[in-house]
Amino acid sequence: MAGKRVVIVGAGFGGLYCARALKRADLRVTVVDRRNHHLFQPLLYQVATAALTAPDIAAPVRKILRSQRNAEVMLAEATGVDLVARKVLLAGGELDYDFLVIATGATHSYFGHDEWARFAPGLKTFDDAFEIRHRVLLAFEQAEIETDEARRKALTTFVIVGAGPTGVELAGALAEIARKTMARDFRNFDPARSRVLLLDATDRVLPAFPPQLSASAAKQLETLGVEVRTGARVTAIDEAGVQLGDERIDARTVIWAAGVQASPMGKALGAPTDRAGRVLVEPDLSVPGHPDVFVIGDLAAVKHRDGWVPGVAPAAIQMGWHTARNIRRRLKGDATVPFRYSEIANVATIGRRRGVADVKGLRFSGALAWLLWLVVHIFWLIGFRNRVSVLFDWMWAYVTWQRSARVILEETRTGRGTQVQ
C-alpha cells in the first residue's frame, strides 16, 4: 500500500461506492464500519415482513473489497474526528487520514418524542427488521390464543405511521401477509379480517412522487385492503395503540416510518448542520473550512433545484463516485468540481404486481411499475449470490404466497426481554 491515506467511515452505498471508485488511485483506502456487512437498505422491509432472510440482503464488506489491493476493512466504531490532528477517533484507537469521507447515514427521528420508540419501532437496521418481524408474527400467534374480542381486534390491527416509500411498502406487505400468507393457518380467528392502517400527516401518500402517482398508489393500497388515512397527525403512541387528536386506534403493532435524523457524526464534526442534523456541505461535498473532509449520503445536506437531494441510495452512490473523483483530482493538483445530482428513476412497490414509477417524467403504475422495481433491485444487489438467492426467494413467494423467513428468532426475545405469552 502506498502514499496518502483515505479513511472512509461507513460502508453503506456512499462509502462503499467511493471506496470502489478509488480502486486504481495511488492511495491507501481504509473503510471503517461498526458492522461487518453492507446492508441493502431498500429491501430491509422485506426482511421485516419475513419475505427475505437477512443474509439475502447483506454482504460482508471484507468480501466486497477483497480483490481491491489498495483497500483494507476495519470493524470498528468511529466516535468522532479530530480535524486539527487529522485523526478519526475510534472506540479503542484512532486512525490518521489525509482525506476523510464520512458516510454514516441517518436513523429515524421521532420528532422529539423519543419515548415512542419503544412502542413503534422504525426500520433502519437488521435489529429493527427482526423486531418488526417478531412483533407482527407474535401478534397473530397471540390473537389465536386470545379469547377477548376487543383484545384480539387490537392484536390484529397494524398501524404504520408515515406514508413514504418504506411505509407504503410495509403496508402492502402486511396486508398480503394477513390476507394470503396466514389465510389458512389459524383455527380461532380469520387473519384476513386484520386491519392495516397507513397514516400520514401530509395530504397524500408518497409525497416525493407526482400527485397523480400518489393517487394511484393510494388506490392500489386500498384494493389490497389497506386503510389509507392522510392528514392524520399522530399525537401520542403507547403500548396499546395510537392517538390522533381525539381519535383513538387500539393496535398492538405500530411501526414508525415517518422521520429521518442524521447520524451523530455530523454534530461530532462541529460543522454547520440543518435541523435534521445533516451537514451543510460545500458544493464539492467538503466540510466548510476543511477541504480534505467530505460528507456524503444521507448525512449530507445538498441543494437540488428548490429543495435538497433526497436521502436515497442512488444519491449516495453518486456522491460516493463524485467524491472519489474529487480526491483523484486533488492528488493530481487539480481543483475539485461541484456535485450535481441526476435523478434517474423513482420507483415504489406496493405489493405483488402493484407499484408506481416515475422515470424522468415518464409515469406509470401497476404491474409494469412493479416489474421495473423488481428488475432495478435485483440488478442492483451487490454480490451475485444474493441476486440469485433473492430472485429464488421472490419467485417462491410469488408462486406459493408463502414467506420463507417466518421464523421468530429467539435472540429477539432474549435481547429485548420480550416474553412470549
Add this chain to the structure above:
Amino acid sequence: MAGKRVVIVGAGFGGLYCARALKRADLRVTVVDRRNHHLFQPLLYQVATAALTAPDIAAPVRKILRSQRNAEVMLAEATGVDLVARKVLLAGGELDYDFLVIATGATHSYFGHDEWARFAPGLKTFDDAFEIRHRVLLAFEQAEIETDEARRKALTTFVIVGAGPTGVELAGALAEIARKTMARDFRNFDPARSRVLLLDATDRVLPAFPPQLSASAAKQLETLGVEVRTGARVTAIDEAGVQLGDERIDARTVIWAAGVQASPMGKALGAPTDRAGRVLVEPDLSVPGHPDVFVIGDLAAVKHRDGWVPGVAPAAIQMGWHTARNIRRRLKGDATVPFRYSEIANVATIGRRRGVADVKGLRFSGALAWLLWLVVHIFWLIGFRNRVSVLFDWMWAYVTWQRSARVILEETRTGRGTQVQ
C-alpha cells in the same frame, strides 16, 4: 374438532411426527411450543458456521400442520404438569388433556460447571448458533486490527470441547472457513494459519461409531488441519482459553459440544429420572403410574441393547410414531405395545467430501459418506422450500467456497452486551 384431546408439548422431531401420525384419529391435537418454528437441529452447526441462514433450517409449526384439520398450534411456554387434575400448566394459562405427550428435548450440560457457559457457548438453539457465528466472525475481525502477536494467536485459535458428531462437524467447518472462505480477505494476518483444536476426554472421536470409523474421522480431520486431542480432559475454561490439567491453551473462541442434559420438564413431572434428567419411562414410553402421559425424544431414557436409545432425530421420530400408534390403540380399547428402536444409519460429516457412515454394519468413509449425509439431510428437511433453498446454498458454497450467511447480526451484540471494538 372432536372427542378427546391430546396435548403435545414440544414441536421438535418427536412431537411433530407424533402430531402428524394422529392426523386421522378422532382426537383434538394441540401442539404447544415456546417457539413458532420447528428447528432442523442436525443442521444447526451450519447456521453457526455461516453456511446456511436460520430460515433455511426452520419451518413455522403452524404452516407444517396447516392442513391437518384436527390439529391446532399454540405458541406458549409449558411450565409444568398437574398429573392429578390432568392439566398442562402454561405461563399464563393451562390446558386440559386426556392424553399428554411431552417432547421438550434436551439442552447442553457443563457437568456442574455452569460458569463455563459464558465462555464456551453450546449449540442447541438459534440463539446459540448466532452467538457462535458472531464470536467466530468477530475473532477474525479483531485479529485484523490486533498488533500484539500473542493476542492475535489467541484470537485465531478455536477450541471445540467434545468430539461427538456436532463437535466433529464444527471443527471441520471452522478449518474450512479459516483455510478457504477467509483466505484472501485479510491484509494483516493469514487466516490459514489459524488453529482449530478438537478435544475429547475419551480415547477417540465419534465414540458412538465403530472404532475404525473413529480412526478414519480423526485422520480426515487432521487432513483438514484440525488438531485432534483425545484423552484431553478440560479442567477449567475462562475468557482467555482452556486449561487441561497443567496445560494451558490460549483461545478467544471456545465452543462446548460435550454434555447433554434433559429439559426441566422431566423433573417437573415428578417421575423417576436418570442422572442427565431423562425420564425413566415404561416400555410403552408412558410415565410410571400415568398411562396417559408419554415422554418421547431426548427427554426419554429408553433401554436399547446393553445401553440406551441415543438422543438423535431418527429415534425421536420413531418414538413420536410409536406413541401416536399407542394412543390410537388406547382409543380403540386395546393395550399399548412396547417401543423398539430400529437403528437405520449413523452418518457424520467432516467437511466437503469428507465423512463417515455406518449403515446397518456397512461402513464407509470419505466422499461417499459425505454424499449419503447430504442426500439424507436434504431428503429429510421438512418443507419443500427449505430443501430447494438449502440445496442452493450448499451448491453455491461448494462451487465458490463462500459462506452465504457471513453476517454479524446486530441483535446478538445488543442481546449479549458484546461490544464491537
